Amino acid sequence: MMKAYKDMSKEELMTLKAELEKAYEDAKGKGLKLDMSRGKPSASQLDLCMPMMSILDTDSILNTAEGMDCRNYGILDGIPEAKELMAEIMGVKADNVIVCGNASLPIMYDTISRSMTHGVCGSTPWCKLDTIKFLCPAPGYDRHFAITEHFGIEMITIPMTEEGPDMDMVEQYVNNDAAVKGIWCVPKYSNPQGIVYSDRVVKRFAALKPAAEDFRIFWDNAYAIHDLYPDEEENLLDILSECEKAGNPDMVYEFASTSKVSFAGSGIAAVASSVKNLEFMKKSMTIQTIGYDKINQLRHVKYFKNLAGLKEQMKKHADIMRPKFEAVLSILERELGGLGIAEWISPKGGYFISFESMEGCAKAIVAKCKEAGVVMTGAGATYPYGKDPKDTNIRIAPSFPTPEEMAQAAELFVLCVKLVSVEKLLAA
Secondary structure (H helix, E strand, O other), rough: OOOOOOHHHHHHHHHHHEEEEEEEHHHHHOOOEEEEEOOOOOOHHHHHHHHHHHOOOOOOOOEOOOOOOOOOOOOOOOHHHHHHHHHHHOOOHHHHEEEEEOOOOOHHHHHHHHHHOOOOOOOHHHHHHHOOOOEEEOOOOOOHHHHHHHHOOOEEEEEEEEEEOHHHHHHHHHHHHHEEEEEEOOHHHOOOOOOOOOOHHHHHHHOOOOOOOOOOOEEOOOOOOOOOOOOOOOOOOOOOHHHOOOOOOOOOEEEEEEOOOOOOOHHHHHHHHHHHHHHHHHHHHHHHOOOOOOHHHHHHHHHHHHHHHHHHHHHHHHHHHHHHHHHHHHHHHHHHHHOOOOOEEEOEEEEEEEEEEEOOOHHHHHHHHHOOOEOOOOOOOOOHHOOOOOOOEEEEEEOOHHHHHHHHHHHHHHHHHHHHHHHHHOOO
């Protein structure tokens, strides 16, 4: 068993540092050019959906089951078949769904923007209020934080636990501060930790008693069907029905898409919410658009058919993703296990591995990786304003490189972790 670094003498650390520096210089000489910065599907994953491109052709009748011509204007909230498909992904009723464009991020952006300019279901527009606050469970999704920062909304960091966000803190803020208007959530296989919110956490969300009538939960269910181990699927309680039971039917917007199921940026995306919320959203949508891409919606429905078809596709994705995750986790355990310089979570789904270094080391580790040819998500990106207070969290994205490239990148990564950790201990 390897000796923990903190138990080493200064002389042992100096010797180790020299060995690690030589190994690092050797690694730099390999001329690596690898990208682990974002959760992009690999080419082999995108190839899985190529048959969809021939599902429609010049002889196809592009009508919905009800006879609506998808080539023409009409149907603002999505063709019925697509609403059913997206409802199945989210585990909600089709009546509570609007199918929009090609990805869920624009829906989230529009929802914040609409709240700023037109309020929420008749409330005062946020732009007319002195202070707007948003709760941000962290580590979290950098693009969520970028949206709220873009609109000048004050972000409050909420620590994550093994069951989801720290609900004591969430309740304290939401139930007592009317300036708190929302919270970002990735409830299943959270980005980046891969945590699935427990039933208890979901029920506590549903039972919130917001001080603000226009408080909303932004429930980004991006990885609803992204299981790495399909036979061990993690279940997430349906937030919409729980909110209804708790007497808070209007408190949540749920988002989902097929961006990592079919084609990245060319999927279909949807929002699910109460009828009251959706009717309010449609008032702006009727001015914003005459309708979204119904041909793309029809293409997806004809190809996947239903939830069973989607899950069969996701098994193929899992077969490609799983070896990459397991390769990284195996190298982390082999090289860093027992050294006392790092912790990580082994997720059962999603797109990321969350890594915690020694305090004050994350930025230096990422910088060393970049210098040696491996690009990672910027340290701090998983926190509001890009500021990780302890400088410990690093998001590893194994999806895009090949398994061989992933192994190379992981070997370099652990080398950088060791070197930076030794330097930190010697400096102390």
